[in-house]
Amino acid sequence: MKILITGSTGVLGTALINQLTSLNYDVKLTSRRKPETPGQFDWVYSDLFSGDGLDEAVKNVEVVIHAATSPLKNARRIDVSGLENLLTKLEHIKHFIYPSIVGIEEIPFKYYKLKCEAEDLLKNSSIPYTIVRATQFHGFVDHLLLSKPLFKRYIIPGSIKFQSVDVGDFANHLIGLIEKGPQGRVDDFGGPEIMSLSEMANLKINVNNEPNKIVSIALPGKLYKSLLNGKNTNNMRQIGRVTFEEYLRQKLD
Template sequence: MTTILVTGGTGTLGRVLTERLHADGHDVRVLSRHAQPYAVDLRQGGTVLDMAVAGVDTIVHCASAPGGGDEEAAAHLTAAARRAGVGHVVYISIVGVDRVPFGYYKTKLAVERLIEESGLGWTVLRATQFHDLLVRLFDTLSRPPVMLLPAGLKDQPIEVTEVASRLAELASGGPAGRVEDMGGPEIRTFESLARTYLRATGHPRRLVNVPLWGRTYRAFRDGGHLAPEQAVGKGTFEEYVAVRIEGGRRA
């Protein structure tokens, strides 16, 4: 039986991954800022982090904070992993971190490099955005009576359970380096995704596509965050909102 530590194990991906690893028979430890007995702020490290990694075979690093601190967190985690003799670190990253000059993406790329240069065995998987991120974005954008969308943008959302299954597979094996990206089954315009969301919520909104500017916008518009050659996902956005939104309204 393999002992696997999941950082960010109470988050959107980490929670599903933890369940999958348990089902596969692994001994799973969950590390987050509030999950006992391994409640750790990775940005600060400390003795509890050393306790969490002691005796661990593999770490799956899912913890991330868009507000900042991911590089410090990864530095503390890899240092603790070296001290404990951990053999394998699996990191979940984002498709396009090396092509889109978005601040959060730059940080994810920096963490990739830090793990690659850590001296530990490593695997990096990049995935496109999860369905729930789009839903949370559309929740915000649909609050006014007119829903403003960035013109010309597309997305390729993927089902989080599929990414969790792939991470569980990678965590069960040896270090594999940078593996093939995972993309959702469809590349869709933001407008078509927003219309799917609005139909599911039953909130009519006028949609207006607004052109933006800058290098980051151009990179997104040019599809730097997409993986058309790795459209391996199966679950569609329609299927997700049918369960998440329409199912919730019927409950």
């Protein structure tokens, strides 16, 4: 069974490659840049913006794990129109696995609206699919929200909540779905703990022995409110194994 991994240079794509390397699958990788460590797998260039290389990427493929995305640049063109174009080339496949994000219809964020549209494209297509929504990856919180202390202070909306998950745990879950076959939308995949951003910042300070302090601020708007209310979490689905603290400690090793 030939499996195509799109977005093979990304955070999820890299985690998928790491795990697939020790498994007995026939894998093809695609993205615009070549992954630094593609393992034993072939890589082909493709661009979801222009459509270049997609025909070659999908050739002889039976399963696709679609880890390509572009939240910040040309998001609609890549995550919605690019996906729509890709799907027209996949009439022959057995299973399209789509990683989505927990709570997207309840969080007013442009990228999440596009993720909803992408899910709808799949649901309305004739392609057998599985959609699985995950919570934010540990690295997303670490690198995006807790990456830039200012004058030794994390100035953050400390009360908002996350249930961050290890990307390796999620990659493992997605690979497990290959054998299960298409199942439509399945249960969410969440991290093991729900914590406030302040609690996560505190862990980071303690684990890394940082001199930083936390200044918690409130923000106006519906996005803040939805994260305050934990719409990006699912307390019934605390499935991932690796905690945020373990993730931080692994980075020190």
